[in-house]
Amino acid sequence: MVDSDKAPLPKFPGRSSRRRWLFGAALLVGLLTTGCGPQYVLLRPAGPVATKELHLFELAGIAMGIVIVSVFVLYAIAIIRFRDRPGNRAPYMPNWHGHRLLEPLWFIVPAILLTIIAIPTVGVTYQLAHLPKTRDPVVIDVTSLQWKWLFEYPGQHIATVNYLVIPTGKPVLFELTADSPMNTFWVPQLGGMEYTMPGRVLPLWLEASHPGLFWGHSGNFSGTGFAAMFFHVKAVSPAKFAAWARRLHRTAAPMTLGDYHRLLTFNVVGESSYGAYPASTFPSTKTGFVLRGGMYTPMHNDPRKG
Amino acid sequence: MALPGWMLYLIHTLFPANTRRPTELGADVLIIATGAILFYILIIKGRWRHVWTEWITTVDHKKIAVLYLIGALAMLFRAGVDALMLRTQLALPHQGLLSALEYDQLFTTHGTIMIFFMAMPFIFALFNAVIPLQIGSRDVAFPRLNAMSFWLFAFGALLLNMSFVVGGSPSAGWTAYPPLSENVFLPGVGQNYYLMSLLIAGIGTTMTGINFVVTILRMRAPGMTLMKLPLFAWSALMTSALIIFAFPPLTVALSMTLIDRLFQSSFFTLGHGGMPMMYVNLFWLFGHPEVYIVVLPAFGIFSEVVATFSSKRLFGYEVMVASLVSIMFLAYGTWVHHFFTMGAGPAVNAFFGLSTMLIAIPTGVKIFNWIFTMWGGRIRMTVAMLYQMAFIPTFVIGGATGIILATVPVDYQFHNTYFLVAHFHNVLIGGTLFGLLSGMYYWWPKMFGMKLDEHQGKWAFWLFFLGFWVTFFPQYLLGLEGMQRRMNTYPFGLGWHMLNVISTIGAFGMGAAFLVLVYNVVWSLRHGERDVTGDAWDGRTLEWAIPSPAPEYNFARIPVVNDRDPWWAMKESGATLANSLSASDIHAIELPKSTPVPFLLGASFFLFGFGMVFSWWYVAILGLLCVIGTLIYSGFNYEEHAMLSADAIRGTEASLGRLQA
Numbered sequence: 001m002v003d004s005d006k007a008p009l010p011k012f013p014g015r016s017s018r019r020r021w022l023f024g025a026a027l028l029v030g031l032l033t034t035g036c037g038p039q040y041v042l043l044r045p046a047g048p049v050a051t052k053e054l055h056l057f058e059l060a061g062i063a064m065g066i067v068i069v070s071v072f073v074l075y076a077i078a079i080i081r082f083r084d085r086p087g088n089r090a091p092y093m094p095n096w097h098g099h100r101l102l103e104p105l106w107f108i109v110p111a112i113l114l115t116i117i118a119i120p121t122v123g124v125t126y127q128l129a130h131l132p133k134t135r136d137p138v139v140i141d142v143t144s145l146q147w148k149w150l151f152e153y154p155g156q157h158i159a160t161v162n163y164l165v166i167p168t169g170k171p172v173l174f175e176l177t178a179d180s181p182m183n184t185f186w187v188p189q190l191g192g193m194e195y196t197m198p199g200r201v202l203p204l205w206l207e208a209s210h211p212g213l214f215w216g217h218s219g220n221f222s223g224t225g226f227a228a229m230f231f232h233v234k235a236v237s238p239a240k241f242a243a244w245a246r247r248l249h250r251t252a253a254p255m256t257l258g259d260y261h262r263l264l265t266f267n268v269v270g271e272s273s274y275g276a277y278p279a280s281t282f283p284s285t286k287t288g289f290v291l292r293g294g295m296y297t298p299m300h301n302d303p304r305k306g
Numbered sequence: 307m308a309l310p311g312w313m314l315y316l317i318h319t320l321f322p323a324n325t326r327r328p329t330e331l332g333a334d335v336l337i338i339a340t341g342a343i344l345f346y347i348l349i350i351k352g353r354w355r356h357v358w359t360e361w362i363t364t365v366d367h368k369k370i371a372v373l374y375l376i377g378a379l380a381m382l383f384r385a386g387v388d389a390l391m392l393r394t395q396l397a398l399p400h401q402g403l404l405s406a407l408e409y410d411q412l413f414t415t416h417g418t419i420m421i422f423f424m425a426m427p428f429i430f431a432l433f434n435a436v437i438p439l440q441i442g443s444r445d446v447a448f449p450r451l452n453a454m455s456f457w458l459f460a461f462g463a464l465l466l467n468m469s470f471v472v473g474g475s476p477s478a479g480w481t482a483y484p485p486l487s488e489n490v491f492l493p494g495v496g497q498n499y500y501l502m503s504l505l506i507a508g509i510g511t512t513m514t515g516i517n518f519v520v521t522i523l524r525m526r527a528p529g530m531t532l533m534k535l536p537l538f539a540w541s542a543l544m545t546s547a548l549i550i551f552a553f554p555p556l557t558v559a560l561s562m563t564l565i566d567r568l569f570q571s572s573f574f575t576l577g578h579g580g581m582p583m584m585y586v587n588l589f590w591l592f593g594h595p596e597v598y599i600v601v602l603p604a605f606g607i608f609s610e611v612v613a614t615f616s617s618k619r620l621f622g623y624e625v626m627v628a629s630l631v632s633i634m635f636l637a638y639g640t641w642v643h644h645f646f647t648m649g650a651g652p653a654v655n656a657f658f659g660l661s662t663m664l665i666a667i668p669t670g671v672k673i674f675n676w677i678f679t680m681w682g683g684r685i686r687m688t689v690a691m692l693y694q695m696a697f698i699p700t701f702v703i704g705g706a707t708g709i710i711l712a713t714v715p716v717d718y719q720f721h722n723t724y725f726l727v728a729h730f731h732n733v734l735i736g737g738t739l740f741g742l743l744s745g746m747y748y749w750w751p752k753m754f755g756m757k758l759d760e761h762q763g764k765w766a767f768w769l770f771f772l773g774f775w776v777t778f779f780p781q782y783l784l785g786l787e788g789m790q791r792r793m794n795t796y797p798f799g800l801g802w803h804m805l806n807v808i809s810t811i812g813a814f815g816m817g818a819a820f821l822v823l824v825y826n827v828v829w830s831l832r833h834g835e836r837d838v839t840g841d842a843w844d845g846r847t848l849e850w851a852i853p854s855p856a857p858e859y860n861f862a863r864i865p866v867v868n869d870r871d872p873w874w875a876m877k878e879s880g881a882t883l884a885n886s887l888s889a890s891d892i893h894a895i896e897l898p899k900s901t902p903v904p905f906l907l908g909a910s911f912f913l914f915g916f917g918m919v920f921s922w923w924y925v926a927i928l929g930l931l932c933v934i935g936t937l938i939y940s941g942f943n944y945e946e947h948a949m950l951s952a953d954a955i956r957g958t959e960a961s962l963g964r965l966q967a
Contacts, residue, residue: 037801038801039787039800039801039802040783040786040787041786041787042719042720042785042788043786052715053715053716053718053719054719056713056715056716057710057719060709060710060713060716061710063709064706064707064709065706067670067702067706068702068703068706071674071677071698071699071702072699072702074674074677075677075698078677078678078681078685079680079685079695082616082681082682082683082684082685083684083685083687084617084684084685084686084687088684090682091682092684093618093682093683094617094618094619094682094683095618095619096618096619096621096681096682097620097621097622097623098621098622098623099678102674103622103625103671103675106671106674107667107671110666110667110671111667114663114664114666114667114709117663117709117713118659118660118663121656121659121660121663121712121715122656122659124715125652125655125659125714125715126652126656128652128715128718129651129652146491180576181483181484181485181486181491181576182483182485182486182582184647184721184722186790191718191719192647192715192717192718192719192721193647193718193719193721193722194647194649194718195645195647195648195649197582197583197648198485198576198577198580198582199576199579199580199581199582200583200649202648202649203649215788215800217788217790218790219647219721219722219723219790220722221410221478221479221483221486221722221791221792222486223410223486223492224405224407224410224477224794225406226406226792226793226794227406227793227795227796230797266491
């Protein structure tokens with residue numbers, strides 16, 4: 001990794017083509033250094049979920065890199081060797097149309113490479129669907145609205161708009177729904193996204209392994225205010241998180257149903273906080289999930305509903 | 307001003323505020339200018355009779371191909387301009403060239419037009435131009451239906467494009483997910499335009515699918531068994547089969563949304579028991595096969611081009627056919643990979659991740675077989691072949707990033723980011739568009755009787771190829787930086803600006819390539835090298851065994867096929883265009899007659915669609931009555947065919963330099 005600010009400008013000899021070289025080199029250096037800069041959030045995981053996903057990306061990337069390189073080499077040889085030019089002494093075999101050993105080969109080799117990717121794909125897919133068993137998660141109910149995010153903390157009895165505070169080292173279970181067109185809830189440095197859909201509650205767990213400030217955004221277009229659907233996630237130590245939640249619960253004004261209906265207006269707003277919220281704002285759902293022994297199961301016989 | 311009330315109503319309905327912005331006024335000027343040119347040519351110069359008898363009422367598949375091609379190139383221009391405006395807006399952060407609504411409208415029409423009104427008609431142009439000739443047939447199975455398909459496409463395209471200046475464009479993306487696409491969130495007529503135009507064009511597309519399945523299965527020349535069918539015809543057969551089964555779910559999804567919007571039902575609404583995710587399932591049940599509908603023809607084209615310009619038999623024919631067939635079946639089993647992040651659960655996601663990876667195997671096999679077709683050949687670097695040369699590396703990279711996206715947990719991160727945008731442009735441009743342009747350069751002599759200038763074509767190619775990579779490689783990196791698709795602007799602090807500038811520069815390179823391509827076409831139509839041999843590239847299949855352009859009846863005598871590369875085999879035994887036909891072989895031929903019915907049907911559907919868009923029920927009912935009336939008129943029209951005498955055919959063939967003996 002090269003720090004983009006400190007990358008030295010290379011010096012090239014020569015005079016006539018010097019400016020072009022410099023321009024090209026500057027472009028290349030710019031590309032390469034930005035390639036490792038801090039803005040590459042998907043390469044800068046800050047929690048176990050994002051890290052697992054990055055490792056799988058690296059594995060798939062390497063396997064695909066092998067495919068790309070081997071095809072390119074073969075292909076380059078073919079077009080250089082068999083170009084139609086006078087005096088080309090490469091063999092010309094106009095009727096060669098099959099080979100018993102070669103043809104199975106390009107079934108088998110890609111199949112092996114794909115198997116190498118497929119096995120961990122299935123494994124990680126199952127792992128990410130289940131919360132780590134031993135630790136109690138912090139639950140946050142997320143509702144996407146036109147064009148803002150409402151976060152409700154049922155355990156802490158507080159609510160925030162367009163920003164989150166989460167404890168580090170603890171899984172956070174987001175229960176996602178929408179009172180709006182569909183969006184996705186996404187904090188790239190913490191892990192992959194999940195849709196927020198009206199009439200359903202979908203689960204997503206993430207975890208921050210160290211304190212930090214991350215940005216989140218929606219990944220599904222939801223109308224003219226979509227580009228503004230950014231929010232901040234601040235990861236702090238569990239003690240600081242508890243203190244923050246207690247202070248908010250004590251000091252901030254509670255959200256009324258009137259406040260909620262004002263949030264339903266189609267507009268873009270800043271951040272705000274509430275010391276309590278009415279229970280009915282998070283939709284009672286019919287097809288969501290509940291947590292049971294660290295696994296998500298369909299909510300058809302949800303004990304909470306009686 | 308004292309305008310009467312009905313006039314005010316019309317003005318406010320047809321031209322609301324969002325059709326009176328500078329971009330729309332610019333489009334108005336263009337439309338009026340085009341209208342004036344058409345008026346001049348048709349009325350003042352008196353060409354309307356020629357246009358009516360030779361083009362509008364034609365049922366000749368070769369002329370329909372030309373019409374499709376003109377439509378496709380015009381739509382490529384329209385949606386390309388959309389793309390350039392999008393890229394200009396995104397070049398810098400906090401840019402305000404386009405309002406959010408304008409940006410939303412432009413990416414919606416860009417995607418919708420590129421898929422439904424550019425790629426599809428371009429494919430049908432080549433199907434129509436080539437398939438009957440390649441299989442040694444005199445026409446498609448249902449010529450009148452074929453013309454109807456074209457006119458439904460044309461009027462569907464007209465309806466969608468009209469939305470920009472009359473009433474307002476759709477703005478929910480080409481996928482138009484509800485509940486965003488419902489009345490509550492997008493009032494106005496834009497979404498109605500989207501729904502009606504796709505429904506109307508979809509009827510035509512389905513008919514084309516049926517037409518080519520029947521044509522290829524029933525109308526092959528004697529001796530051409532399915533395992534002697536050229537690869538392009540095989541790809542057309544598989545594409546048509548995909549169309550027949552993939553379009554019904556789209557029709558269902560669109561109709562239900564339309565009923566939601568026009569008649570206040572609640573299939574996909576927010577609340578009232580609406581289930582938006584059902585739309586998503588239906589849409590992608592169509593949408594994923596659609597991806598293969600547009601890419602399989604390109605595979606077919608490349609299989610023809612690579613064999614011709616390597617002067618060598620296609621490598622692994624049987625495996626190529628097997629992989630086309632298996633891709634066709636697998637294409638129906640991967641649709642959930644478009645929404646791994648909708649909480650389907652690990653079992654479902656894992657299944658669809660693996661099925662998606664599985665489809666890479668037959669595709670990869672094709673790549674190797676193309677490379678080994680070149681191996682041991684003599685590669686001629688024509689423009690058609692250059693597109694093929696660019697296709698292989700581009701498509702391999704696009705396929706590889708597709709596998710990365712099929713890796714379910716990775717997709718949780720990359721879903722709807724610019725990584726995805728780069729991936730699907732990588733396969734749709736690098737696969738479909740490169741394929742279609744390759745096919746256009748390859749079959750142009752057969753369609754028009756002259757070659758497209760190779761030198762200009764190479765300029766267009768290199769601009770396009772380099773422009774493509776400069777545009778889309780940075781977008782992969784933007785995906786890694788977390789930039790989401792469909793954002794109309796972005797803040798400065800995230801570090802996205804530099805790559806966006808580069809991407810925009812590349813987009814303008816592609817725009818320049820399009821201009822060179824148009825110049826190439828226009829110049830070549832006047833000055834291009836005439837093709838008198840009928841076999842401009844030393845071809846292998848039957849379409850090269852007849853004069854260019856093909857006479858109305860295609861084959862004076864239907865050939866007998868004994869080889870996978872029939873014309874190559876005939877040439878090996880000494881055949882040429884001049885000596886392969888004798889006067890005694892020629893008999894009278896029955897040909898379908900021109901008819902205005904397809905055009906009138908299209909126009910009636912247009913009227914119906916327009917009435918539905920604005921909920922003007924009397925107009926819609928009138929349109930529907932016109933549809934029924936045209937069908938009844940057509941039903942009583944018994945003289946569908948006319949005989950072309952043997953002498954007339956002999957005369958034509960002699961004038962084309964044949965029958966010398």
